[in-house]
Amino acid sequence: MIQLPQIDGQSEIPVYRQLYEGLKGNILAGQLVDGDRLPPTRDLAQQLGLNRATVSAAYALLEEDGLANGQVGRGSFVQNKAPESQKEISFSTSRPSEELFPLEEVREVTAEVMRRSAAQVLQLGSPLGYGPLRTYLMEEAIGEGVFDPQEDDLLITSGCQQALDLIHKALIGPGGLVYTEEPVYPGVRNVFGRDLTVDANQSGIEAMIVTPSFRNPTGYTMSLSERQEIAEAARVGRRLLIEVDIYARLRYEGEALPTIRALGAGTQALLLRSFSKIAFPGLRVGWVIGPKALIQKLATAKQWTDLHSDQLSQAILLEFARSGKLEKHLARVLDAGRIRLSTTIEMLERVLPAGSRFTRPQGGMNLWVTLPRGCDSGAVLEKARRHGVSYLPGRYFSVSAPMNESFRLSFAGQSPARIVEGLKRLGPLFEEEAKIASRYEDRLPEMAMV
Amino acid sequence: MIQLPQIDGQSEIPVYRQLYEGLKGNILAGQLVDGDRLPPTRDLAQQLGLNRATVSAAYALLEEDGLANGQVGRGSFVQNKAPESQKEISFSTSRPSEELFPLEEVREVTAEVMRRSAAQVLQLGSPLGYGPLRTYLMEEAIGEGVFDPQEDDLLITSGCQQALDLIHKALIGPGGLVYTEEPVYPGVRNVFGRDLTVDANQSGIEAMIVTPSFRNPTGYTMSLSERQEIAEAARVGRRLLIEVDIYARLRYEGEALPTIRALGAGTQALLLRSFSKIAFPGLRVGWVIGPKALIQKLATAKQWTDLHSDQLSQAILLEFARSGKLEKHLARVLDAGRIRLSTTIEMLERVLPAGSRFTRPQGGMNLWVTLPRGCDSGAVLEKARRHGVSYLPGRYFSVSAPMNESFRLSFAGQSPARIVEGLKRLGPLFEEEAKIASRYEDRLPEMAMV
Numbered sequence: 001m002i003q004l005p006q007i008d009g010q011s012e013i014p015v016y017r018q019l020y021e022g023l024k025g026n027i028l029a030g031q032l033v034d035g036d037r038l039p040p041t042r043d044l045a046q047q048l049g050l051n052r053a054t055v056s057a058a059y060a061l062l063e064e065d066g067l068a069n070g071q072v073g074r075g076s077f078v079q080n081k082a083p084e085s086q087k088e089i090s091f092s093t094s095r096p097s098e099e100l101f102p103l104e105e106v107r108e109v110t111a112e113v114m115r116r117s118a119a120q121v122l123q124l125g126s127p128l129g130y131g132p133l134r135t136y137l138m139e140e141a142i143g144e145g146v147f148d149p150q151e152d153d154l155l156i157t158s159g160c161q162q163a164l165d166l167i168h169k170a171l172i173g174p175g176g177l178v179y180t181e182e183p184v185y186p187g188v189r190n191v192f193g194r195d196l197t198v199d200a201n202q203s204g205i206e207a208m209i210v211t212p213s214f215r216n217p218t219g220y221t222m223s224l225s226e227r228q229e230i231a232e233a234a235r236v237g238r239r240l241l242i243e244v245d246i247y248a249r250l251r252y253e254g255e256a257l258p259t260i261r262a263l264g265a266g267t268q269a270l271l272l273r274s275f276s277k278i279a280f281p282g283l284r285v286g287w288v289i290g291p292k293a294l295i296q297k298l299a300t301a302k303q304w305t306d307l308h309s310d311q312l313s314q315a316i317l318l319e320f321a322r323s324g325k326l327e328k329h330l331a332r333v334l335d336a337g338r339i340r341l342s343t344t345i346e347m348l349e350r351v352l353p354a355g356s357r358f359t360r361p362q363g364g365m366n367l368w369v370t371l372p373r374g375c376d377s378g379a380v381l382e383k384a385r386r387h388g389v390s391y392l393p394g395r396y397f398s399v400s401a402p403m404n405e406s407f408r409l410s411f412a413g414q415s416p417a418r419i420v421e422g423l424k425r426l427g428p429l430f431e432e433e434a435k436i437a438s439r440y441e442d443r444l445p446e447m448a449m450v
Numbered sequence: 451m452i453q454l455p456q457i458d459g460q461s462e463i464p465v466y467r468q469l470y471e472g473l474k475g476n477i478l479a480g481q482l483v484d485g486d487r488l489p490p491t492r493d494l495a496q497q498l499g500l501n502r503a504t505v506s507a508a509y510a511l512l513e514e515d516g517l518a519n520g521q522v523g524r525g526s527f528v529q530n531k532a533p534e535s536q537k538e539i540s541f542s543t544s545r546p547s548e549e550l551f552p553l554e555e556v557r558e559v560t561a562e563v564m565r566r567s568a569a570q571v572l573q574l575g576s577p578l579g580y581g582p583l584r585t586y587l588m589e590e591a592i593g594e595g596v597f598d599p600q601e602d603d604l605l606i607t608s609g610c611q612q613a614l615d616l617i618h619k620a621l622i623g624p625g626g627l628v629y630t631e632e633p634v635y636p637g638v639r640n641v642f643g644r645d646l647t648v649d650a651n652q653s654g655i656e657a658m659i660v661t662p663s664f665r666n667p668t669g670y671t672m673s674l675s676e677r678q679e680i681a682e683a684a685r686v687g688r689r690l691l692i693e694v695d696i697y698a699r700l701r702y703e704g705e706a707l708p709t710i711r712a713l714g715a716g717t718q719a720l721l722l723r724s725f726s727k728i729a730f731p732g733l734r735v736g737w738v739i740g741p742k743a744l745i746q747k748l749a750t751a752k753q754w755t756d757l758h759s760d761q762l763s764q765a766i767l768l769e770f771a772r773s774g775k776l777e778k779h780l781a782r783v784l785d786a787g788r789i790r791l792s793t794t795i796e797m798l799e800r801v802l803p804a805g806s807r808f809t810r811p812q813g814g815m816n817l818w819v820t821l822p823r824g825c826d827s828g829a830v831l832e833k834a835r836r837h838g839v840s841y842l843p844g845r846y847f848s849v850s851a852p853m854n855e856s857f858r859l860s861f862a863g864q865s866p867a868r869i870v871e872g873l874k875r876l877g878p879l880f881e882e883e884a885k886i887a888s889r890y891e892d893r894l895p896e897m898a899m900v
Contacts, residue, residue, distance in 0.1 A: 014773070041589075056589050057772045060582050064567055070585040074599070095574045103568045107561075110762075114560050117514055118553045122730035124545045132510050135520040139491075139506045149524070158608065158756040165755050190754040280572035282761040304640040306612040310760035311732040312560075322507045323464070 007048055015050060016057035023058060027067050027078055036078040038068060089422035091391040094216050094365045094410045095281055100333055105325045106280075106316070113315045121311040127303035128295075129156025129287070130314035136322060141289055146262050146271060153295035155302060158284040158309045160246050160274040163298075164191045164209075167242055167270065170301035171294060176206035178242075183368070183397030183406070184209075185216040185244075198399050200233070207240035208233065212260055214247035214364025217397045217408035221362065227260045235266035240294075246274045246286070249330065250412075251363035252338035267291060275317050277365065278330055283313035337363070337412055343419045344411040351427030353434035358409075365412035370405050371430060374437030377407040380429050387425045457498055465500060466507035473508060477517050477528055486528040488518060539872035541841040544666050544815045544860045545731055550783055555775045556730075556766070563765045571761040577753035578745075579606025579737070580764035586772060587737055596712050596721060596739060603745035605752060608734040608759045610696050610724040613748075614641045614659075617692055617720065620751035621744060626656035628692075633818070633847030633856070634659075635666045635694075648849050650683070657690035658683065662710055663698035664814025667847045667858035671812065677710045685716035690744075696724045696736070699780065700862075701813035702788035717741055725767050727815065728780055733763035787813070787862055793869045794861040801877030803884035808859075815862035820855050821880060824887030827857040830879050837875045 005022020007015055026032045039047075041055040048055075059076045062068035069079040113121065121130070128134060138154050141147035147154070157163040168191050172178060175195075180188055182198040188209055189196065197205065210230055212222040222230070234241040243260050261269045274286030288298060302308070320326050344367065348358050355372035371377060378393040391410070394403030411419060455472020457465055476482045489497070491505040498505075509526045512518035519529040563571065571580070578584060588604050591597035597604070607613040618641050622628060625645075630638055632648040638659055639646065647655065660680055662672040672680070684691040693710050711719045724736030738748060752758065770776050794817065798808050805822035821827060828843040841860070844853030861869060 016772075052593070056586070060586050060768075060772060063585060064570070064582045070589075093574065098569045098573045101569055101572050103564075103572075106568060106572065107564045110560060110564050111557075114553075114557045118556060119548045119551055120514075120732075122551050122553075122556065122732045123548045124543065124726075124731040132514045135513060136506070136510050139503075139510075139520075143502070158760070161754070162756040187754060187757075276574075281574040281757075282570075282572045284756060284758070284760045304611070304637060305615045305755070306608040306734060307637075307731075308734070310608070310734045310763050312763055312766070313760050316762070318510075322466075322510060 004048065007050070016054045016061070019048070019050070019055065019058035020061040023062060024065065024067060027062070027080055032078045032080075034078055034080040038062075038076040038078065040075055087388075088385075089389045089414060089418050089425075091389070091409045091411065091414065091422060093413060094277075094408075095413055096277060096279075096333065096365075097336065097413045097415075099415065100329075100336055101280065102325065102329050102332075105329070106320065109319045109323065109325065110316050113312070113319050117315055121315045125308045125311045127155075127299045127308045129154075129309060130311050130318070133285075133314045133318040134287075136318055137287055144262075146259055147289055151291055152289060153292045155288045155290075155295050155298050156309050156314060157286045157288060157302065158306065159276050159281070160244060160272050160286040161187050161191075162284075162302075162305075162309075163270075163272045163286055163288045164188060164242070164244075166298045166301045166305065167207075167240075167288075168192055168195075169305075170297045171240060172207060175204075177202060177204045179205050179208040179239075180399060181210060181215065182399045182401065183217050183394065183403060183408075184399055185211070186396050189397075189399060196399055205237070205239060207242055209242040209244065210260065211244040211247070213245065213257070214250060214361055214366075216247070216364070217366050217392070218368040219359050219361025219364045219366050220368075221257070224257055227257065228263055231260045231263040231265040231269075234260070234269060235264060238266065239268065241265045241269040242272065243270065244272050246272065246277050247364040249278050250334065250337060250365065252334055252341055254362040261289070268294065270294065278333070279317060279320065279326060283310075283317060285309060285313050285317050337365075339416055340411050340414065340419060341367075343416040344409065344423070347420055347423035348409075351423050351430065353431050355434065356430070366408050366410050369407055369409055371407075372434045372437060373405065374440060375405045375430075375433045376437075377405060380426075380433045381407070383429050384426055387429070389422045389425050391426075454498060457500070466504045466511070469498070469500070469505065469508035470511040473512060474515065474517060477512070477530055482528045482530075484528055484530040488512075488526040488528065490525055537838075538835075539839045539864060539868050539875075541839070541859045541861065541864065541872060543863060544727075544858075545863055546727060546729075546783065546815075547786065547863045547865070549865065550779075550786055551730065552775065552779050552782075555779070556770065559769045559773065559775065560766050563762070563769050567765055571765045575758045575761045577605075577749045577758045579604075579759060580761050580768070583735075583764045583768040584737075586768055591739055594712075596709055601741055602739060603742045605738045605740075605745050605748050606759050606764060607736045607738060607752065608756065609726050609731070610694060610722050610736040611637050611641075612734075612752075612755075612759075613720075613722045613736055613738045614638060614692070614694075616748045616751045616755065617657075617690075617738075618642055618645075619755075620747045621690060622657060625654075627652060627654045629655050629658040629689075630849060631660060631665065632849045632851065633667050633844065633853060633858075634849055635661070636846050639847075639849060646849055655687070655689060657692055659692040659694065660710065661694040661697070663695065663707070664700060664811055664816075666697070666814070667816050667842070668818040669809050669811025669814045669816050670818075671707070674707055677707065678713055681710045681713040681715040681719075684710070684719060685714060688716065689718070691715045691719040692722065693720065694722045696722065696727050697814040699728050700784065700787060700815065702784055702791055704812040711739070718744065720744065728783070729767060729770065729776060733760075733767060735759060735763050735767050787815075789866055790861050790864065790869060791817075793866040794859065794873070797870055797873035798859075801873050801880065803881050805884065806880070816858050816860050819857055819859055821857075822884045822887060823855065824890060825855045825880075825883045826887075827855060830876075830883050831857070833879050834876055837879070839872045839875050 007018050041052050045052040045055045063070050068076045070076045177197050178192050178195045179200050180196050261271045270290040358369040359367045392408045394406035457468050491502050495502040495505045513520050518526045520526045627647050628642050628645045629650050630646050711721045720740040808819040809817045842858045844856035
């Protein structure tokens with residue numbers, strides 16, 4: 001039984017906070033341990049002579065601290081989180097590392113935005129996005145040479161994912177084919193579905209989705225001549241170009257290359273960008289640059305999809321960028337990413353079984369590993385999970401080919417020490433799988449020759 | 451020519467801020483007046499020996515203050531806003547009044563969220579929504595009797611508009627008909643398009659969209675027996691019920707009525723709610739309550755639409771609600787709304803021409819005015835605009851009937867004084883239109899009798 005916290009009705013501290021602090025003390029002192037059920041809100045409210053909502057509010061605070069887990073209708077359970085070292089080492093999400101988030105700076109920026117622009121950001125806004133952020137992004141794009149103020153416009157979206165969805169909704173005709181690279185980000189596959197083709201020569205292609213820099217999942221980056229070819233294919237074929245450019249700024253080595261749009265991709269080239277990889281994905285802010293007529297269609301679709309994107313996040317990211325804090329943050333992210341990438345490559349060289357291959361990107365968040373022929377990366381994942389490690393198997397990125405032997409390794413979110421530890425655990429599992437596969441290798445069916 | 455601001459490179463104040471303050475001084479002192487072009491960023495940067503981005507940053511701050519208007523590619527222009535009294539009196543948007551926003555309290559809540567949960571809200575989240583907010587909303591719904599923890603689930607959406615879009619995408623089959631009331635909110639019409647019917651007896655109806663309380667645009671509220679009828683129609687007809695419940699808490703007088711969902715609307719009843727009308731529409735947070743299987747489908751659609759809703763706004767609104775500040779705010783909003791509504795009704799009684807009708811809601815943000823037969827509310831709007839007043843003509847809310855004689859008057863966003871002034875200006879315009887219409891009344895075609 002827990003020791004009931006003392007509640008002081010005269011205190012300036014709200015009662016729910018007093019209760020929360022008391023319960024938190026119980027948990028941290030070990031009087032309540034992982035898995036213990038907290039008293040039903042009704043009971044505790046009665047015992048303490050409080051409103052039930054007050055108890056719920058205290059429990060919700062514990063949940064936010066990760067100290068309780070509310071299961072609606074079943075009650076709340078203590079959850080005294082395992083220390084970091086016992087948590088799963090996840091290579092399965094292409095997202096930034098929260099250890100690198102400059103929390104104090106974001107707090108300052110947020111306070112500044114709320115001081116200056118609270119009424120404006122809380123009120124209904126425009127489907128196109130928060131005016132000052134749009135202006136800032138357009139000016140930046142003009143400076144970079146990817147925006148013509150006479151011809152182009154810019155729409156703020158809720159991340160790059162929404163840009164893809166709006167494009168599919170508003171710009172791709174029924175039955176229109178969309179060329180994509182393979183393996184491909186699942187968010188593309190799920191939005192465009194059966195309209196996708198990986199055959200660039202198929203007839204009826206209306207649009208092309210490409211990620212020229214550090215493509216998810218492989219980390220592959222197109223050379224200048226490949227970019228020029230795509231630009232030409234779009235221009236000459238009068239195809240809509242959907243250029244996903246969300247990883248390019250995460251370049252840890254080598255020279256930056258121009259966007260395809262900047263190489264003259266015709267009059268239907270869209271450039272998709274986002275703050276999610278270079279800053280914070282929990283604030284859902286991306287944007288699309290494109291010709292005025294197309295942006296107008298996307299803005300109309302956007303209006304009836306969700307009216308407009310959240311304005312507070314837009315204002316915060318604007319201030320974060322404008323004040324120079326984003327550049328400083330990016331410099332730290334690049335330093336960290338460089339080390340994480342090289343650590344990953346060194347470890348893969350040590351632990352992968354003979355006959356494995358992997359991509360060697362110069363930036364981004366992901367690389368692509370292919371185990372020896374006949375291996376099943378999905379089968380290994382089940383064992384890996386029991387050893388506290390995870391990644392995403394090849395089938396998630398497949399459009400036409402199965403790619404069972406491959407998987408995506410998202411390295412950017414883990415510290416070097418955890419990358420080393422995670423890959424050390426994976427090594428023997430891959431070796432084992434490679435041995436099993438080699439036993440049956442001569443029985444693997446070959447492709448028919450046509 | 452403007453007086454160039456003094457820039458102190460040694461100051462702790464960033465250069466772009468110094469420049470901004472200097473220019474602001476120029477504008478407020480009247481040295482730069484409305485419509486003046488600010489120097490091109492390139493030129494001013496050169497003159498002051500600054501980076502062009504620094505000048506852009508200063509201009510963007512002016513823009514946020516409403517003191518400049520950046521026209522990308524054309525430059526920035528001074529915009530010394532007209533005082534409040536000269537601004538258009540807009541009755542055309544169904545949104546809350548920003549004068550009533552408790553900015554200081556929202557600032558406190560935001561600071562609290564950033565202090566406690568910054569890393570969590572900035573990182574990628576779940577398609578279902580921010581965990582602690584979901585728990586809070588589910589507990590509230592259980593207390594209210596509209597959520598069964600065994601059967602139901604809850605999805606956070608980017609406002610109610612997104613819930614409508616996701617429902618259309620994920621739950622309405624191709625060719626499935628959706629019954630709607632008429633006149634209807636344009637966001638419903640634009641999402642469901644040709645799948646809508648206003649004939650409740652048409653065959654093939656799969657779903658029904660209803661807004662039982664203070665429906666936009668009419669302000670109409672269903673009686674208990676009407677709600678029971680709808681519940682029965684959904685239950686017996688095994689139809690999906692889409693109950694839009696975003697205005698119910700804005701009741702200024704009379705007794706609250708139960709939701710249709712609470713009256714037993716069958717196993718496919720969705721309840722759509724939002725913080726946009728009761729708090730802040732610029733933070734895009736709404737939610738859907740429904741049976742687990744349907745919520746799961748909506749969550750999958752949500753994931754590929756925009757991954758998830760912005761987390762910072764979810765955390766802020768949670769804290770705003772949990773701390774009791776939302777209830778306090780709502781009390782003030784109800785007091786203000788009551789006065790605004792009664793002022794509107796009194797004024798309409800005085801200024802509308804004989805033969806006009808209007809709805810008399812007990813809450814919400816809108817009422818519906820119908821001018822005498824033959825009047826064209828769209829034609830009057832053009833004149834009204836020249837007198838600095840606006841509203842939304844009936845055709846925006848039409849599915850089958852034209853409704854040219856009617857218009858929506860959104861009263862909640864304007865102060866009583868401005869409501870009086872706005873309707874005083876409209877009165878003579880309506881009188882004039884009624885006179886013109888009456889001249890031609892005997893020549894108006896009658897409907898064919900069938």
